[in-house]
Amino acid sequence: MSTPSEQPTNSSFAALRGQLHEAAAEFSGGQDALEGILLGLVDDVDRAVAEPLEIFPVCHHSPASALAMARRLREKQPKVVYLELCEDMAPLLTELRNCRLPVAVQAFASDIDGFPPDWAPLSVVAPITEASAEYQAVAYALDTPGVELVLVDRSSDHVFQWDAPRPPDGETHTAETEPEAALHGEAVGVEIGDLRPRFAELEEHLLRHGKVRHWSEWWHQYVEVPLGDSDHDTYRQVMFLIGSLFRRLAPGQGERVRVDEDRERYMWTRMREHLAATGTDPGDCLYVCGAFHAASRVDEFGVHGTGDFAISPRTATTWQYGLIPSSHAAIEAQFGLASGSVSIAATEWAKNLKRTRVKPYRLEGQAGTKKPSARKAVAKTAAPSPGLAPDAASAPSAGSAFDAATGPVPAPAEDRLSGFLRQPPALHTLDEAELLGWSVDIVRAARRSGYLASTADAIAVFETSILLAAMRDRAKPTPYDFQDAAVTCIEKDSVPGRRDVRRLVEIMMGGDRTGQVGYEALPPLARDVHDRLAPLELNLQQRGVRRALLDMASRPELRACSDVLWMLRRLLPPGAARTVMGERGLGERSIQESWDLSLGTHQRALIELGYEGVSLEQVLEQRLRRTAYGPRATTVEVLAAVEDATLHLGGRRLADELGTRALEVLAGERTVDGAPEVLRRVRGLLAYYRTAEPVLPPWVESFVRTGYAHYCTLLPTAFGDEDATVRQVAAMLGFLFSMESLALSLGCDRTQLELAVAQSHPKDPAKTALLWAAQVQLGTLSRGELRGRCDELLANPLVVPSYPRYLSGFVHALEPVPGLADVVVEAVSNAFGRLPDPVLLPWLPTLITTLRSNAAELAPLLIREAGRIFPARLAALDAWVPPWREVPVEHTAPAASGPRGAALLPLHPDTCDAVAELLGCTDIWATAGEPVAGPTGAALLFTHRATSDALADLLGTGDPWAPAAPAGSAASGVGPRSLTERHPDTAHAVAALLAAP
Known part of the structure; x- marks a missing residue:
């Protein structure tokens, strides 16, 4: 670390230095590192107290810090407030008055330039609660005329330049999986007043000797409560001491130390630049920062710092800014605080205000604030601002010297550390009424959640709380003691409801308050969504689920609302817009729909959509293009983008462009992993275009033609590839066979498919x-x-x-x-x-x-x-014969009954003519009673041998002709009698055909 250019000259801490020197000599037997650390703590405090620009050290979400800040602001009335917060977030702070705390100031970047692509999207949040010192400073500066608020911390861009995304440690913490804890997503948290040991052994030592479970409980017991009633000087010196202790006992040189020191150089450089540009007197300024950074030892420290720190330029990344809802659980999860600690801090803040009667600062118009009466408003308007009174601003404060060249010279600060460190712990008396109320309330809450709790359990919780506090060396039980007692006495083997006893105590102590961003503070896209859904007549700003019923048949104006809801369903996380009844597909539109909407619960996601565009249609088009033209885009993803563009955006421009892109991606793929989904989507698009369009789009024809050749080429490889599943190969064949007629009409060759199948083994x-x-x-x-x-x-x-x-x-x-x-x-x-x-x-x-x-x-x-x-x-199963086992019916001679012989000929003249022509017969018709001319019967077989051969082959009887008849037969050669005897089946078939007797 850098060595300060000037050693503190304040002699007020001489007595404390002497005591620490003696303590170091006693414990270590001489001068060593321990003495250097102890004396260095006093030097850090001395240097911070002597700084002309007043430094106000804070701890994040600390009621004691907020109370001390409210007191100091009313007493000092500074003209300039320097705040440790990203300097590019300053324009957002005026919108806090349109929100209900807690909320978080967010910087968001989806299209990054200058950072690795896998970091996107980038997000930085700074949560703000009412029980925080920074909110008191913001409210004072924004509502007091003539006061300037200057943010001096590194910009959101520098957060990622200096501190790349890494696992949770200190300032950056990842949200838990609970819904309320995920309000900040995976954003990097910028915390004002990060005050926690970075030396694991030190934190373990403090927790063990403090008889507490976690850091939040230690801070509440040993810092928060003692500082609650302390004066301003004592508060500052104690916070300086704690910050210096944690800083000096942090691990040595490393990336984290470099980032901390660069942040301090950055802030002091910005403050000196502002003082030089405006000519403001440092005595009229107040610097609000974390106690860890207040005890700084960099050369740039102070208005008279000697360092010359060069601030690097920002990258070309375009940042978007807005306010998102936050919650106590989200803050605890992101910054590694104990569950329920922020809720307990909010309860402690309310109790401190009631006990001390300090009037806090709240932004006018803030949700939950009371409007000032007319008398107070007139008095406030007529009264001059204390910060602008020329006499008060120029006159030196009591107990301080005055230098004509440099102005007021701060008087040496009185040593308040010695008395604070020597005083015994305050013995808070037991507040029986408060503890009894807690015990009764937790039993009532437990019974509502399904626990079999009774009055006896309330008494047990009351007594156990006192016992646990006594075992931990405190007379008054803290909320953490009460929480342990409630879990011990009420929670048995299992949790009957959704919440355990520990969670019930957190709710009872103040609950997980969730903030809300007002309509005026929403980005244009979010406001446009609420305006377009106004016909639903629902309070979509409110958290929880709202049921929307859309009857487009009776109210056609609701079709526009339906279009918005389907786009929200596509863009927002699951649950924000969930359809209960109705569907939307290619060529399908519902006339009635039912939706469950929770836009108030998912307000953060809706706000972040506003960072990407000014309308839902623009954001959806950008996302579809980003998906289609991504470096790892697949054919399935691009076809899905085509379908979404057709469903939600209408028109053919974007769908045709994305379809052409799908053709390019398909041609470049060398695997068949997405073949089933490609087949399903192409079939759907084909069916839609064939019914909705007069002709197919050119890209569809090209896709079918290219896909046919593409899958024919890959088919033999897919059949032999062990990694290709049978479902994928079946989908390829499904594409080839189902698109075959269209592909052939477009010029494809079926031989390519035949060869591909023949080459498959x-x-x-x-x-x-x-x-x-x-x-x-x-x-x-x-x-x-x-x-x-x-x-x-x-x-x-x-x-x-x-x-x-x-x-x-x-x-x-x-x-x-x-x-x-x-x-x-x-x-x-x-x-x-x-x-x-x-x-x-x-x-x-x-x-x-x-x-x-x-x-x-x-x-x-x-x-x-x-x-x-x-x-x-079932009864027919016994006599049932499968179709594949049925015996074909044999051809038999016709029955004797019915018309025969020549009687059939006039009844079926067309058939008779056809057979006669087949056999070569002519002139077979005669008048009634006359004999038929021409050859008949078996003589036809011999005289028309070629015709007989064709007929025998047709009847499946084989070759009817045999070698010459033996000697002694009735005729020489092959006669008709021998032919019919040797081939009776053929003779019978011909006789039946000719209806011969």
């Missing part, structure tokens, strides 16, 4: 079954051959254990080839019918889990087909 059983289904679809494998292969699988004992995986492939094949549903039902049924129980039962769980995990969305198609094939009633 899977080893996985599921993919093998999928390949067979693709071959059936292409016509290279018949359904009969597919059934035969399934029978071979069941007949092979070595393959039976893998049969469920084949079935999984067949089920996935229903995506590209839905016509195979009957074959899949047949395959499953054959397995259940043919396999014995010792084989079937072991792999039955595997079959069920495989189908459930890998093909759950295709099961309805399979079930529907099974319902069509199987009988609907």
Whole structure:
């Protein structure tokens, strides 16, 4: 650390230095590091007290600091207040009057320039509560005419330049998972008055000897309560001493020490610049900072500092600023405070105001403040500002010297540390009424939460609180003692409700107050959202869930509200806008909707939307572009952006642009991970454009054409890749088969798909079954051959254990080839019918889990087909024969009854003409009673041998002609009689066809 250029010359602390020197000699036996630390503490206090520009050390969210600040401001009435807060947040402080505390001042940057891209978004918050010294200073400066408020800490940009994001430690803490604790998100917290040991052994030592559990309780017991009634000088010297102690006992040189010292150089540089520019007297200024930074030893310290610190320029990052709601739980989680400590501090602040009757400063118009009466308003207007009185400003204060060149010279401060350190601890008497009220209230709250608490438990809590306080060397139980007693006496084995006893005590002590940003302080986008949702007639600023009912049929003006709600559902976190009834899809619009809205609870998220644009449509378009053009964008994400643009923004401009981007991303992908989702979204977009547009957009045609070639190229690799799942390969085939007609009409070649299937050689059983289904679809494998292969699988004992995986492939094949549903039902049924129980039962769980995990969305198609094939009633099951086992009906001769012979000819002349022409016969028609001309009967077979051959082949009877007849037959050669005898089936078939007798 830097050595101060000037050693303190104040002799007021000589006695204290002597005592510490003697103590060091006694404990360490001579001069060593201990003496240097002890005497260095006094030097730090002496130097800070002697500074002409009054330094006011504070501790964040400390009621004692806030009370001392209110007293000092009314007494000193400074003209300039320098505040340790990011200098670029100054314009926001005037909007605090439109909010209900606690709130947080936020700087937000989503588009960063000058920082690593993975840091985005950047967020810095500075929470403000009423029980804090900084709020008292802000309220005084903003509501007092002629007072200037100057923020002197590093800018939000420098926060990330100097202190990169890192795990929680000191000033930066990550919010817990509870909803109220996450109000600040993952923002970096800038804390005014960070005062906590950075030496772990020191904090452990203080907690152990103080008989407390955590740092918040130690601070409350040993600093907060003793300083509550102290005077101004005592308060300052004690806070200087604590800050110096923690600073000197912090770990040595490191990044954290460098950042702390750079912050101090930055603040003193800014203050000296302001003093030089305005000519303000340092005696009329007040510097509010954390006690840790008040005991600084950098060369730039003080108005007469010698250092020459150069402030680095900001980056090109564009920062947005606003106010977001905060809560006690969010502050505790972000800054590593004990649960309930901020609520207890708020209760202590209210008690101190009532006890001391100090009037705090509050911004006019602040939510919860009382409007001043007309008499007080007139008096305040007529009275001159104390800070602007020329006599008071120029006259030296009592007990101080005056130098004509430099102005008032502060008088040496009186040593108040010695008396404070020597005084015994205050023996606060037991306030039985207060403790009894606490005991009764906690029992009442516990009973409402489901605990079986009674009056006896209230008495037990009362007595246990006193006992615990006595064991910890204090006469009056603190809220922490009471909390431990309540947990011990009321909470048993389990928690019956949502809250445990510790949480009930925190609520009873003040609860987790949550702030709210008023309408006037909201960014334009948030105000626009509230204006556009005004027809709903709901108080959306209020926390909690509000039910909105939209009947667009009777109130068409609510359609605009519906559009806003769907965009909010897309942009805000889950729960901010939740639909209960109604849906919105491509080509679908509901006429009635029901919503659960909690915009007041998610006000922070709505405000941060305002940092990205001035309207919801602009923010949504920016986010869709950012998603589509991101370096890791996938085809699925870009298609989802196209769908969102069509649903929420309308028009074709953005959708066509993003669709073209999807085409580029698809062409560059080398994996099939997103194939199922690509297929689903492309089908939806195609169905929408075919019904809503006269022609398909050009990008859709290009996407189908490119996708067809793309997936044909990747298909053989996907079949053999172990990392590619069967669902992904099925989706590829689904894209190829379902888009085939459109792709071929756009110029694609089906041969490419046939070659891709022919080059595929899977080893996985599921993919093998999928390949067979693709071959059936292409016509290279018949359904009969597919059934035969399934029978071979069941007949092979070595393959039976893998049969469920084949079935999984067949089920996935229903995506590209839905016509195979009957074959899949047949395959499953054959397995259940043919396999014995010792084989079937072991792999039955595997079959069920495989189908459930890998093909759950295709099961309805399979079930529907099974319902069509199987009988609907149980009684019909015994006589039921599966369709695949039915025996085809044999062709038999017609019955003797009915018309025969020549009687059939006039009844069916067209049929007779067709058969006669087939056999080469002419002029077969004659008048009634006359014989038919031309050859008849078996003679036709011999005379028209070529025709007979064709007819025999058509009837499937084989070759009807045989070698020459043996000797002694009725005719030489092959006669009709021998032909009919050797081929009776053919003769019968022809006779039946010709209706011959």
